[in-house]
Amino acid sequence: MFLWDAIKGMTVGFSYILDPTTILLIFGSVILGSFLGAVPGLGSKIGLTILIPFTGKLAPYVALAMYLSVSEASSFGDTIPAVLFKVPGTEGAAATAIDGYALTQKGKAGYALGAASMASLVGGLLGIVVSIIFIPFLADYVLLFGPPEFFWMAIIGISIIALVSQGAMAKGLLSGLVGILISFIGTDIVTGKDRFTFGSIYLSDGINFIPAMLGLFAVAEMIKLSTKKTSMEMVGKVTSNREIWEGCLAVFKYPINVIRSTLIGILVGAIPGTGKSVASFLAYLFAVRSSKHPETFGKGEVEGVIAPECANNACSGGGGALIPTLTLGIPGSSGMALILVGMTFLGIRSGPQFIIYHADMMYAMFAGLIVGMIFAFALNFLCIKPISKAVQVPNEILIPVVLVFAFLGSYALRGSVFDMLITLIFGILGYFMDKYGYSTICMVLAMILGPMAGESFFQAWKMGNKSLTVFFTRPVSIGLIVFLIIVMVGPALYKKIKHLRTTSGK
Amino acid sequence: MREKIEIGEFILLGVMLSFVFLFLYDIRVLPLEGKFLSYLLAPFIVLCAGICLRDAWIRAKKTKEEKALKWPFFVTIGGGFFLFFSIYFMGFYLGSGLFLLLWFLVFKKITRATVTLIIALPLLLYLSFEVFLDMGLPKGVFWAWLLG
Numbered sequence: 001m002f003l004w005d006a007i008k009g010m011t012v013g014f015s016y017i018l019d020p021t022t023i024l025l026i027f028g029s030v031i032l033g034s035f036l037g038a039v040p041g042l043g044s045k046i047g048l049t050i051l052i053p054f055t056g057k058l059a060p061y062v063a064l065a066m067y068l069s070v071s072e073a074s075s076f077g078d079t080i081p082a083v084l085f086k087v088p089g090t091e092g093a094a095a096t097a098i099d100g101y102a103l104t105q106k107g108k109a110g111y112a113l114g115a116a117s118m119a120s121l122v123g124g125l126l127g128i129v130v131s132i133i134f135i136p137f138l139a140d141y142v143l144l145f146g147p148p149e150f151f152w153m154a155i156i157g158i159s160i161i162a163l164v165s166q167g168a169m170a171k172g173l174l175s176g177l178v179g180i181l182i183s184f185i186g187t188d189i190v191t192g193k194d195r196f197t198f199g200s201i202y203l204s205d206g207i208n209f210i211p212a213m214l215g216l217f218a219v220a221e222m223i224k225l226s227t228k229k230t231s232m233e234m235v236g237k238v239t240s241n242r243e244i245w246e247g248c249l250a251v252f253k254y255p256i257n258v259i260r261s262t263l264i265g266i267l268v269g270a271i272p273g274t275g276k277s278v279a280s281f282l283a284y285l286f287a288v289r290s291s292k293h294p295e296t297f298g299k300g301e302v303e304g305v306i307a308p309e310c311a312n313n314a315c316s317g318g319g320g321a322l323i324p325t326l327t328l329g330i331p332g333s334s335g336m337a338l339i340l341v342g343m344t345f346l347g348i349r350s351g352p353q354f355i356i357y358h359a360d361m362m363y364a365m366f367a368g369l370i371v372g373m374i375f376a377f378a379l380n381f382l383c384i385k386p387i388s389k390a391v392q393v394p395n396e397i398l399i400p401v402v403l404v405f406a407f408l409g410s411y412a413l414r415g416s417v418f419d420m421l422i423t424l425i426f427g428i429l430g431y432f433m434d435k436y437g438y439s440t441i442c443m444v445l446a447m448i449l450g451p452m453a454g455e456s457f458f459q460a461w462k463m464g465n466k467s468l469t470v471f472f473t474r475p476v477s478i479g480l481i482v483f484l485i486i487v488m489v490g491p492a493l494y495k496k497i498k499h500l501r502t503t504s505g506k
Numbered sequence: 507m508r509e510k511i512e513i514g515e516f517i518l519l520g521v522m523l524s525f526v527f528l529f530l531y532d533i534r535v536l537p538l539e540g541k542f543l544s545y546l547l548a549p550f551i552v553l554c555a556g557i558c559l560r561d562a563w564i565r566a567k568k569t570k571e572e573k574a575l576k577w578p579f580f581v582t583i584g585g586g587f588f589l590f591f592s593i594y595f596m597g598f599y600l601g602s603g604l605f606l607l608l609w610f611l612v613f614k615k616i617t618r619a620t621v622t623l624i625i626a627l628p629l630l631l632y633l634s635f636e637v638f639l640d641m642g643l644p645k646g647v648f649w650a651w652l653l654g
Contacts, residue, residue, distance in 0.1 A: 168561065174554035177547055178522045181529055184544055195541060196529050219586060226578040396613040397620065399582060401627065404602045407589055408631060408643070415642050417594050424586045429521070436515040436562075457543050 006132045013363030017371060022062050026368055029066040030375040033073025038081055039393065044074035045441075046402070048338040049217040052345055053210050053409035060346045061361045065368020067342045068322075071335050072124055072369060073376040075276070075313050079116040080384065083305075084109060092276035092312040095284040099297060099304030106300045110384070114247020115302050116309045117380040119258065122251060123310030124373050126262045127269070127319025131326075132366055136355055138327045145352075147459035148471045150329075152480040154453035157330040158446050159488060169488075172439040179446025180453065182207055189455060202418045209447040211410040211419040212426045213341060216440040218406040219427025222399045224434060244381060250302050257287055257303055258310050265311035269320020276315045276335075283311030326350050326362070329452075337445045344448050515562045519555055526551050585609055597646030603628045 017023070029051065036047040047070040055063035075092055082093035083100035096116060103112035145153070158176040181196075186206025188195045197203040251258060261283035268279035287307035288297045297304045315321055316335055324330045329350045331337035343350055348358070355362060410423040430440045464470025471477055526548050529541070585605065592601035606624045610616050636643050 168558070170554045170557040170561075174522060174551065174558055177551045177554060178525055180547060181525050181544060181551070184529075184541070196544075198528075223579060223582045223586075226582040227576050394615075396610075396615050397623070400585065400606050400609040401623070403582075403586060403589055404606070404627065404631070407593060407602075408598065408635070411593075411598070411644055412635065417644055420590050420593065420644075424590055427586060428583060429518075432514060432518045436518060438518070454543050461542075 003133060005136060009136075009359060009363035010132065010367060012360050013365070013367035016061055016360070016364035017065065017367040022065070022368070023371065025058070025062060026065055026069050026372045027375050029069040030073040030372050030379060033070035034077035034376060034379050036070075037074030037077030039398070044071045044335055045217050045338060046221055047071075047074060048335075048342065049214055050402070050405050050409055052338075052342045053214070053413050055342070056345065056413070060348055061364035061368065063342065063346055064339075064348075064361070064365040065372065067339050068365060068369040069372030069376070071316060071339065072313065072373055073379070075124070075316050076117060076120050076373075076376040076380050079113065079120070079305075079309060080380075083112045083116065092280055092316065093308075094277060095280040095308035096305055096312070098284070099299075099301050102298065102300035103302065103305070108243070108247075108300070110241075110243030111247040111250070112302070112305050113380070113384055114244035115250045115305050116247075117244075117377055118248040118251040119261075119306040119309035120313040120380075121373060121377040122258055123262045123265060124313035124319065125370065126259075126310075127266055127314035128366055128369060128373075130266050130314075131319060131322050132363075135323060135326050135362070136359070138323065144476055146474070146476075147456040147463060148474055148477045149480060151453055151456040151460055151471065152477055152484065153329055154449040154456065156480060156484050156487070157449050158442060159484060160330065168437065171437055172442050175433065175439045175442040176446040179443035180450035182212070182443075183209070183447040183450030184454065189451070202416075205414070207422060207447075208413060208419065209341060209444060210345060210413050211422040212447060213338075213444045214406045214410050215423040215426025215428075216430035216433075216444055218402055219423060220430030220434055220440065222402050222406075223427060223431040225395050226399055228395065241381075244384065247302070248381070251306055254303055254306055257290075257307055260286060260290070261307040261310035262314040265314025266320035268311070269315035270323045276312045276321075279311040279315035279320075280308035283307040326355060327352070329449075331445065337441050341444060341448055349452075515566075516559070519559055519562065523552070523555050526555075581612060593644050593646070595646050595648045597649055598643040599628050599632045601644075601646065602631070 017026075029047075032047050032051065033044055037044060048067055051066060051070055055066060058066075078093040079096050079100065082097035083104055086097050086101035100112045100116060103109065158180070159173065183206075185196045185203055187193070187204060194204050264283045264286060265276075265279045268282060269276070284297075284304060284307050287303050288294050291297065291301075291303060293301070313319065321331075321336045322339075325336040325340060327350075329340070331340050340350060343354075348354055348361075406423060406427075407420050410419045411417065413419060433440050433443070460470050461468070472481065529544050529548075585608075588608070589602065589605045592604050595601070596604065603624055606620075606627065610620045610624065632643065
């Protein structure tokens with residue numbers, strides 16, 4: 001039943017996507033994603049940050065397909081510096097660098113890159129298939145949610161990202177809570193009155209999350225990049241396309257490794273707040289443990305490239321991480337938090353309403369992603385040599401170009417010069433937040449979920465005759481509170497128990 | 507070695523905490539429903555900030571040497587402000603072009619490729635957004651004043 005619905009939906013989805021302009025836009029997103037994924041320190045986060053403000057005039061399904069294509073193409077591109085320089089383009093390629101670079105040192109760079117590209121394609125496609133089948137199935141259950149539950153979902157979303165982001169949990173929560181307060185600036189949608197504007201006409205429209213996001217990610221990252229040197233030395237070269245092709249074929253020699261790693265990627269991605277680095281290292285670990293020759297890992301074993309790449313792509317993009325993002329509105333990873341930003345920008349609220357009432361848009365998004373993945377694979381296959389050269393673009397050239405794009409994106413949103421200033425201020429704030437381990441992604445996510453939390457809070461409060469008990473008495477709400485407590489307190493409690501056991505053992 | 511305390515994190519926490527006090531202070535917000543949730547969140551913010559302050563203080567005592575910010579850091583932030591003001595006064599096309607030119611001059615990166623970039627990038631963006639996509643770009647107050 002679900003399978004048949006999925007097939008029908010995908011047919012409709014492809015009919016939307018297979019249009020020359022859409023294909024061209026997806027191809028452009030793939031180039032952007034591949035390039036930014038390949039440049040260490042940039043990644044899909046910057047790509048999406050720059051892209052989102054320019055997609056306001058596009059059809060939502062085209063924009064969504066573009067966002068996911070950037071995210072997925074970045075997972076393809078990030079393997080290039082990991083394999084050639086042992087510098088992972090993003091955190092997801094860190095595990096790939098172990099055996100990928102070892103293969104490069106043996107003179108098999110093309111072989112490693114070919115295997116990584118094909119593993120990414122297979123893992124990514126299998127991840128999409130699982131998402132297509134499971135997302136509509138899960139949506140039926142999410143219909144049980146009302147305003148109190150949506151309030152808790154917003155709090156859970158922010159808390160989970162705070163928990164897994166860099167630095168201590170208190171820092172992540174602080175960033176998130178301050179983000180919620182910032183989102184309250186402007187006209188209150190419930191009372192219709194100005195709130196926290198201090199009489200400023202600029203603030204009466206509120207601080208939009210797009211200029212803030214451009215500052216916190218793009219500008220802050222450029223300030224950070226300005227303090228770093230990027231003189232990477234390439235030890236290996238890609239000699240021929242035949243070598244790459246042999247690497248591609250090598251993936252099919254290890255079907256069990258591919259399936260296992262893909263499933264790990266999907267499962268890890270489906271747990272909100274985890275991420276592709278966890279998935280890729282876990283898949284690598286399982287590949288080592290189940291191998292007949294575990295001693296070869298770390299010394300140039302192709303299975304050590306295939307496993308993390310399959311898991312990485314099955315987790316991100318259209319894979320496991322998309323499941324909680326689309327069904328619950330909780331980002332499966334920090335990358336998915338930006339997809340949520342994009343959806344909010346397009347006026348789409350993720351959750352069961354999106355899946356039920358905009359199913360055609362969802363399937364078109366998946367179809368676009370499949371097209372994007374095929375493009376990303378082809379680009380990686382045909383353009384490995386130019387991309388590996390592009391990785392070495394000096395920071396002095398990259399920084400001003402990204403700054404110009406960030407300012408343009410900020411202005412393009414509402415045609416307000418004030419937004420450019422917001423971008424700059426948040427850029428400086430973001431740099432220091434990043435420096436001292438305060439999560440910037442948490443702040444942006446809170447700026448998006450904040451209004452939703454505020455609105456749901458007010459509705460639930462009214463629903464419960466201006467009593468807060470409504471938040472603690474409904475069965476689904478209780479389940480969500482228990483889940484929140486387990487997630488927040490569980491890891492610390494587990495550590496404490498483990499510590500007590502070891503001390504009592506001694 | 508003289509012990510120094512890195513004050514950056516304290517300033518950052520001060521900025522974050524100031525939001526709470528500014529928001530609670532803003533008594534113009536009426537009715538109360540509009541900031542009820544802010545009041546509920548404020549104690550949690552103060553609690554988290556307190557924990558972070560304590561950690562920062564403990565870490566600051568252990569810090570032996572303060573890491574100085576390098577000059578490209580100030581150049582980038584200064585460049586950001588320059589870009590903002592030049593776009594504000596001269597409009598996007600001239601402002602971004604001037605910013606790119608000065609940037610490459612400061613970093614001594616004037617080559618054939620960068621000169622092409624200085625001319626082509628603003629032009630390309632101007633044509634793409636202003637002409638083809640019909641998305642208005644900043645015109646600049648100087649031109650607005652000059653043209654009446």
